[in-house]
Amino acid sequence: MKLFFIPYAGGTANSYRVFKKYLDPDFEIFLIELAGRGQRINEPFYNDINDAVEDIFSKIKDSINDEPYSIFGHSMGGLIIYELLAKIEEIGIPYPKHVFISARRAPHLKSLYGKKYYKLPDKEFVFELSKLGNMNREFSKNPELFKIFLPVIRADYRLVEEYVFNKPIKKFKCNISLLYAIDDIEAPKEEVLQWMEYVQKGVEHFEYDGGHFYFFNNIEAVSNTINNTLYQYVD
Template identity: 35%
Template sequence: MKLICIPYAGGSATVYYPWKKLIHSSIKVVPLELSGRGERMGQAFYRSIEGDGTDDLYRCVEKELDGSPIALFGHSMGTLFAYELAHRIVRETGQPLAHLFLSGRGAPHTGRSEPWIHELPDSEFQAEVLRLGGTPAELFEHKELSDIYMPILRSDYRLSETYRDTGKPGKLDCGITVMRGTKDSYGRADAEEWSRYVNGDTRIVEFDGGHFFIHEFRQQVLSAIHESLLYTRSSQI
């Protein structure tokens, strides 16, 4: 079983590196690095999630598509990449996903409850990013770091805020686990709307935290992944 993981806005593949040692030995964690950060620093940012972003991630993951069971995990902006990439994998390989994990964001059609922030002046943009949590204040206090990460964050928030689901030929034939922090800015109803996008079962898992609960409740998040993937695998044997 391979679990392909996609980071949130401003994040990199390193977010998921600790998972490799903590996850069940039968699951291989495959963190994807988005263009323009981490090991791909200096490469061009994506113009859109649904266009060149998904094209690029499919090329990155193609070598992993060897017929073994595939699951996807995405948090926040990463959920949109995971949703688009899931359809691309199914379309190109004909292989249904084993499972889809969507964390920290409501379904695409539910929209955002807050105004766009990617075009705000620097000081206001930084304040909004810090308010969401997950980004250390020191990042903006040191000019060298700020100069590196501000363009990444702005690009990622632009991708997420301007994303449009252009419509898919059908629903995904897999189950999904939707994870949400109870103190996040969107409600449970928006999370439950992900059920419209799949033919399989939808499971909602909530944590007593904010938007970045995946850090505070890492072991519980992994337990939820184990419950879904190990059950899926045992049912396929």
């Protein structure tokens, strides 16, 4: 089983490396790096979600034809998954066996706050991120790192906040798992569970303690959820 991880806003491929300690070693893990960060720091940011989808698809298309695979996406990564699956269906290549959507409201739901945070001055932007619980542990412990990544986070927020959902709901042709945290005000349970409208097959949901970046404090539990879910597809 191949397992692809798609980053959240401001995230890098390294952001998910903590999972490798707990995921079954028989799974082949692919940590996707988005443009403008990490090993791709010199590449320009995406113009929109479609740019990100095209880029990710070009990186994984040769790996998803021959073996079963699944995809995990946290926050912005969950939104990218939705559009990526539409691309996969359009091209006609095999669907993933399973998809994990973490801390992301359903695509048709707009933010309750009605703001374009990415347009705010730096101090206000940082304050709003902190208030929403969107300051992940890596940045809160290292202000200098955060300063470096602030343009990345702002660019990613632009992708999400300028995203327009203007088409009929597309139903997933695979099983999905919805993961959310009880204190996440950015992606509350009732909005995450609206992904059920997008499901043709089976859906499970899992609740964890914490806020928007709950998985940093629940790595083992989330990994167990992934392991136990994917075992059903492995001979």
